[in-house]
Amino acid sequence: MRAYNFNAGPAAIPLPVLERAQKELVNFNNTGMSVMELSHRSKDYEEVHNKANSLLRELLGIPDTYEVLFLQGGASLQFSMIPMNFLQENKTAHFIMSGAWSEKALKEAKMFGETRILASSKEENYKHIPKDYSLADTEDGAYLHITSNNTIYGTQWNEYPTSSIPLIADMSSDILCKEIDVEKFSLIYAGAQKNLGPSGVTVVIAKKEFLETANENVPTILNYSTHVKNNSLYNTPPTFAIYMLSLVLEWVKEQGGVKKVQQINEEKAGAIYSAIDHSNGFYKAHATDDSRSLMNITFTLPNEELTKKFLQEAKERNFIGLAGHRSVGGCRASTYNAVPKEACEALASFMNEFRDNNK
Missing domain, CATH: 3.90.1150.10 (Aspartate Aminotransferase, domain 1)
Structure with a gap:
């Protein structure tokens, strides 16, 4: 009997997805190999990779003006990678604090430049999403960062800020749970282990125009343009996690x-x-x-x-x-x-x- 799995993450994966992965585990697509054994440069894996990209675009209505990347390091790496690329000198990264993951993102950003907390519900033990804030004086902003859902405290944004500066959202724990307007955001990132599949792959959805503003003077592997130019294949990607992601996306479509x-x-x-x-x-x-x-x-x-x-x-x-x-x-x-x-x-x-x- 399957457990009633209410784990916060790694979390439940649809049973049909697990059963299909089990069926294909030792012989994927008549290759005589598992997906885990395929070269990430092979045609068979390339089809899996591109299918995951196209399905995510279809399900979320991601326009062609956005890039979809499959990275590693979880949301935790994005906490550093985002300010490293986008927090320019003489600019400020603005944060609306709604939980522990907001705190972690802020901590990393402070290492790279100026930060400012626009609002926080910490004094109320993060019982609610902050609403008492003004975006009127954020002209110096490199970006505004929010965490769309807070796993620890059980809170979620219902309406996102309408910002004149780039809006960035950590959607690790609620991506695909409801319809969103991707074009409200300059960058969305999400670790997979809640709604997208197993741990190991991190989805990044980024506006091309925003990516063009990135600082190029960062290590190659931490530069978004590296992954854009190489279709997220600059180095060996987490191939099995991306395969599982593609199956989960198929399942969402079937629902x-x-x-x-x-x-x-x-x-x-x-x-x-x-x-x-x-x-x-x-x-x-x-x-x-x-x-x-x-x-x-x-x-x-x-x-x-x-x-x-x-x-x-x-x-x-x-x-x-x-x-x-x-x-x-x-x-x-x-x-x-x-x-x-x-x-x-x-x-x-x-x-x-x-x-x-x-x-």
């Missing part, structure tokens, strides 16, 4: 695309939030109503003893990965695209039952 996936995600999250909201305070959501995430649902119970009991009984029922992050405590259900609706409904039912038995 009906991002619009349909968003509808399902809203139903999934709605079932669990309903169990919280109708518990008469037994469960308390960490995130405020206007900032609730579709991907990470954080909540607490009345005390630590009940929390431990809840997690133990949940594990016995095959619910995995529900312990909250130490920064928030309590519980967290990560309901990424690959988590079936049935799993979320089963969790909501268990939550109701546990409340009734322990109130």
